[in-house]
Amino acid sequence: MPKIYQSRLDRVFAVLSDPTRRSIISRLKEKDYSVMEIASYYDISFQAVSKHLSLIEKASLLTRRRDGKQFICSYNAAPLEEAAFWIAKNHAFWQHNFDALQSFLDSKPSKSKK
Structure with a gap:
């Protein structure tokens, strides 16, 4: 697996490991x-929400665009689709091995005991 793919996959799983980030997604x-608007849903500081958003953005799960004085966040499904593919591929591998076992x-x- 290419190193860049591992890195991107690692970032996606790191983002998914946190309940607040999963909620934002x-x-x-x-x-x-x-x-x-996103910050208003959470009972944490704006800085904490901003840090969560930054990590989600680094995993390419969101994009930000400027609209006047605001930054608008949009969801990008592609990295989650890559993670789902990785999970499915590995699930199939292990399922095959468990079936063989x-x-x-x-x-x-x-052996029956006497």
């Missing part, structure tokens, strides 16, 4: 919000 899926165990004669 969920809101942005609904519609675009200004930074101030189960078949092996099922084919072994059981």
Whole structure:
């Protein structure tokens, strides 16, 4: 796997590891919000919300554009789609191995105790 892909994937999973960031992403899926609107939903400082937004932006899960004096945040699904693909690929690998293990165990004669 290319190093840049790992890095981007690492950033996405780091963002998803925090409940506040997951909540922000969920809101942005609904519609675009200004930074101030996003901050109004959370009982944390504006600086803390801004830091969360910065991490989400570094993971490319949001984009910001200027609208007058405001910054408007928009959701970008592509990095989550990449993470979902990675999860699905690895799930298939492990599922195949677990199925093979189960078949092996099922084919072994059981030892009965006397």
